[in-house]
Amino acid sequence: MDALKANFEKHNYICSDQIATAVYLSFHLSKPILIEGPPGVGKTELAKTAAAMFELPLIRLQCYEGLDESKAIYEWKYGKQLLYTQVLKETLDEVLQGAKGFTESVRRLHEFGDIFFSEEFLEPRPLLKALKEPNGCVLLIDEVDKSDHEFESLLLEMLSDYQVSIPEIGTVKAKTKPPMVFLTSNNTREISDALKRRCLHLYIPFPDVELEQRIIHARVPEIPPELRRQLVAFIHELRDLDLKKVPAISETIDWARTLLLLHTESLDPQLVRDTLNVILKFQDDIENVDAEISTITSKVLKG
Amino acid sequence: MDRTLANFIRALRNSDVRISTAETLDAFNAVELVGYRDRAFLKRSLSLVLPKTEQEKETFDTCFDQYFKFTDVKGERKAANDESEEGDEQGEGQGGGDGQGGEAQGNNRGQSGAPSGKKGKGSNYLIEEEVEEDLGPGALAEAQSPLGQLLMQNSKVELSVQMSAAGEAVDVRDIQVFTQKGLFTRRIMEEMGLNDLNREISDAREARAIPQRRLGQELRRRRDWLREQVRDYVERQFLLHADSTGKRLREDLLRKVKLSNIEHRSFRLIQEIVFRMAKRLASLHSRRKKVFKRGALNISRTLRHNMSYDGVIFDLHWKSVKIDRPKVFAICDVSGSVANYARFMLMFLYSLEEVMPKVRSFAFSSDLAEVTELFERNKLEDAISKTLRDYAGGSTDYGQALEDFKRTCLDQVDNRTTIIILGDARNNYGDAKQEILKEMYDRCKRLIWLNPEPRNSWNVGDAEMRKYGPYCHQVDECNSLMHLERIVGNLLRVVN
Incomplete structure (x- = not known):
């Protein structure tokens, strides 16, 4: 467990015990992980880091409304099929070897099998590609909540048995090792129970002050410790306010980079006001916070 | 395990x-x-x-x-026990006079070594201590009964295993109400061999030999400690298993009881139930087909799909068009008599946000006003209580309310709109203005009147249901959560 955490840290991803446990269990039980949590807490990042850590290729499937099997699992290379039929038209006579009559021709054709619906003409999409990776891989199904209900059902076979069924060919199973699957969701809608049942469920909340400081340290190592403390404390104060969109870790990191760029030594109200648009993404929020800036800043400065 | x-x-x-x-x-x-x-x-x-x-x-x-508290407590106890054992030894070393001190510490062991242990234990111990004679230190006799042996060996693990087993044997998981706790404690103790132990204790007390009597004291001390443990165990089982059974009973009751009779302290629970019901309805109704066979041709997709037919386009694909969502207007009478019903219906409607088309809500007692915005800006409970606070005063005037509705938004009612009116139609003998209701009826897709009163009192006194009824597509009695669930379920079928 500690080794796992240390490994994550080596890849600049500071994780809590809960996250490490999730990866550990997922690895040993070969179960997908469904990650939920507010935006910007590093859900997608976790999958990417895991891929880097296990030295496996990362295959990513971004979900959106209207995503269907032809984009997620496979599609036939229609162009190639068409082209080949055109080319092969000439040789059709040879193939038929002067067969007389309809029945005989069809019978002869049958002998060739369904070459046009074989793997050569199959365009693998992310899910199929993931299954075909020889050494296993990390499959990231991002923002699963954006997809339709139908697509969720499509995923079920993949998630429980690591296989997909293609009517013309049969069932494709994972080659040697099943891929590690990460699903992320922003909770814009409830994920169906059937899907949840097949996954480990990991909820990543906003980190506490200490953890966030370590994250900033890992991501923006150049920032001086005192400023780091101040800015993390400031962000935590903000999260307690009633905002439309509270700043996430990614915003904290952006802010840290911004402050670094401005050669800041310590927070002051004017500076905060000028850079507020890095952490707050709604004009309403910025206006609401504006009045509080001085109080929060002085509170943070005092420590 | x-x-x-x-x-x-x-x-x-x-x-x-x-x-x-x-x-x-x-x-x-x-x-x-x-x-x-x-x-x-x-x-x-x-x-x-x-x-x-x-x-x-x-x-x-x-x-x-x-x-999983038990494992933890066990660890603590063990530590505490070790300490108190040391205390015992010290007491013994100092001679007979300190026997009582050792005793007191021995009593502590049931309480994780808390300093206040003796006080907390209650008076029965004081009495027993008085009776207890001072035997001084020395060797103890061997315990005979199996439980006595276990106790003397101090093997906590073995004891806890036995306790669980005994718990299983007497079906402690079926405990229903808290008054059964004593009963189950007793039963478990008996299952573990209390009777033999008691016999041995009383035998030992009457025995001549000092080591025997000392054993008696020690055994009793440990028996009392065990009883504490068992009581704890039963308590935990009760919290885990029975608490929710009771809750379920209460919930079942709440579903059927008339909404106006619900006490204020049950509101939280009701809200939970409503959310759960709403969630069930939501998942039931969210599986509607998304692709509509109309709208613009999705050219690229059609071409791609028809390549397999040699480019002959006969399997057409359409751009999925979402027809704009139908609307629901909820008009609620929030005057005193009906306020509670309005509260729960609004709660229901807004819990269904996910699958429910846009809900606009109006509240009135005499004047009607739109409260949609309140619900958008505030949390559900706050919005409801604000609505009730602001609009609940005044005597009911349905005529005026309908008039207001006509003036503000009758023109926004179209053939995709469902109007729900919740009220008892008690108009204080004012002008009913049912012709406005007729206008609404003509324009909307469906007009549903929910009346919390039982059907037979709909036309009694100042109730105007007879005048309003003909201009409704559906008139329903609605006064419990079950009614509400059924009606909202039907509503979802109609509007989507």
């Missing part, structure tokens, strides 16, 4: 965490992998496998802490 996990899952289910058989199997696999040794690790692991939403995770946390 498998049994422990199975029972834990049962306890979780009792606290409304939905766990399927597949997930149970996963839990077993996970436990096999991580083992029981590291409690925090076990908790983290199980919390990944069993609970699947944020709320469930919270429930899980409390449940886990409660359920």
Whole structure:
């Protein structure tokens, strides 16, 4: 467990015990992980880091409304099929070897099998590609909540048995090792129970002050410790306010980079006001916070 | 140990965490992998496998802490026990006079070594201590009964295993009400061999030999400690298993009871029930088809799909067009008599946001006003109480309310609109203005009148249901959560 955490840290991803446990269990039980949590807490990042850590290729499937099997699992290379039929038209006579009559021709054709619906003409999409990776891989199904209900059902076979069924060919199973699957969701809608049942469920909340400081340290190592403390404390104060969109870790990191760029030594109200648009993404929020800036800043400065 | 996990899952289910058989199997696999040794690790692991939403995770946390408390307490106790044993030895070393001191410390062992242990234990101990003679230090006789032997060996693990086994034997999980706690404690003790032990204790007390009598004292001390333990155990079982059974009973009752009779303290529970009902309805109705066979041709997709037919386009694909969502207007009478019903209906409608088309709500007692915005800006409970506060005063005037509705938004009612009116139609003998209702009826897709009063009093006194009734597509009696659920369920079928 500690080794796992240390490994994550080596890849600049500071994780809590809960996250490490999730990866550990997922690895040993070969179960997908469904990650939920507010935006910007590093859900997608976790999958990417895991891929880097296990030295496996990362295959990513971004979900959106209207995503269907032809984009997620496979599609036939229609162009190639068409082209080949055109080319092969000439040789059709040879193939038929002067067969007389309809029945005989069809019978002869049958002998060739369904070459046009074989793997050569199959365009693998992310899910199929993931299954075909020889050494296993990390499959990231991002923002699963954006997809339709139908697509969720499509995923079920993949998630429980690591296989997909293609009517013309049969069932494709994972080659040697099943891929590690990460699903992320922003909770814009409830994920169906059937899907949840097949996954480990990991909820990543906003980190506490200490953890966030370590994250900033890992991501923006150049920032001086005192400023780091101040800015993390400031962000935590903000999260307690009633905002439309509270700043996430990614915003904290952006802010840290911004402050670094401005050669800041310590927070002051004017500076905060000028850079507020890095952490707050709604004009309403910025206006609401504006009045509080001085109080929060002085509170943070005092420590 | 498998049994422990199975029972834990049962306890979780009792606290409304939905766990399927597949997930149970996963839990077993996970436990096999991580083992029981590291409690925090076990908790983290199980919390990944069993609970699947944020709320469930919270429930899980409390449940886990409660359920797997025993191991922890046992550890503490052991430590405490070691300490008190040292105390005993010291007492013995100092000679007979200190026997009582050792005694007091011995009593502490049931209480994790808390300093206030003696006081907390209550008076019966004082009495017993008085009776107890001062025997001084020295060798103890061998205990004879099996339980006595166990107690004297001080093997906590063995004891706790026996306790659980005895608990199983007397079906402690079926405990229903808290008054049964004493009964179950007694039964478990008996199952573990209390009678033999008691006999031995009384035998030992009457015996001549000092070591025998000393054993008697010691055994009794340990028996009392065990009783505490068993009581704790029963208490925990009660919290885990019976609490929710009682809750379920109460919930069943609340579903059927008339909404106006619900006491204020049950509101929270009701709200939970409403949310749960709403969630069920939502999942039932969210599976509607998304692609509509109309709208613009999706050219690229059509071409792609028809390549397999040699480019002959005969399987057409359309751009999925979402027709703009139908609307629901909820008009609620919030005057005193009906306010509670309005509260729960609004609660229901807004809990269904996910599948329900846009709801606009209006409240009136005499003047009508739109409260949609209140609900958009505030949390549900706040919005409801604000609505009730602002509009509930004044005597009911349906005519005026209809007039107001006509003036403000009758022109926004179209043939995709469903109007729900909740009210008892008691108009204080004012002008009913049913012709406005007719206008609404003509324009909208469906007009539903929900009346919280029983059907036979609809036309009694100043009630105007006879005048309004003909201009409604549907008139329903609605005064319990069950009614509400059915009506909202039907509504979803109609509007979507």
